[in-house]
Amino acid sequence: MNHHRRHENGVTVLELEGPLDVSQAYEFRDLLGALVDGPSARLLIDLDRVTLIDSSGVGVLVTGHRRAAEAEARMVLARPGGSVGRVFEMTRTDRLLRIFPSVEEGLAALRDE
């Protein structure tokens, strides 16, 4: 998995590319932890180019969501493809994670908080 980070109006936009699976889970967990480490942190994870997500990848996102809540930071997900979105539905984590169909909608949600 590759990732690219940019900043947009106070929000860190993390673009992921490739499979998000167990082989990168530890590295990704550490990266997420560093990006939601304080109450001013705003993170949007763009999943548009994620080709596959497994249970470890889902687990890391759930952990990131919890860490963000504990730190009073904000974390949202945007643009999961059909197959990736289906995994969130099967694990019912779509009820916990904040998922938006577009980057613009995710940014707007973060801006309005």
Added chain:
Amino acid sequence: MSTPSLHTFRLTSRLGEIDAARRWASDHARHAAFEEEAVYSIELALTEALSNVIRHSYAEQPNHRIELDLTLYEDRLRLDIRDLGCRFDRGSHEVRDLDTPRDGGYGVMLIEMLMDEVVRETSGRAGNRLSLVKYRTQGAAHG
């Protein structure tokens, strides 16, 4: 009725080798004209199965052998995953309460949701064999 074709792949117990195994399986499934949704299910189920073998059966110790057999039948694809690690206790890896999102433990559940048949066998003093079957969608072209 055509003769089933058998393909084999060997890997060692390193998480970094899962990607190559996944691409091997998906290449065969696509070549056999399985639909993309089925290919994704096969890729994800294999990822979860190998993750379990490496992390649980082999406790993340590298250089243990894992054998994959992929058999293509006219109406289905079958993946057999064999290891010589600790016996896998399905019950201890089961998510019982999906209404409480967790950090992990979805792997076994996903495999069973994604594949049409899942058979787990243990043999001898150690080792596991997991057979995963995915049927073609009715009306899909045959390879």
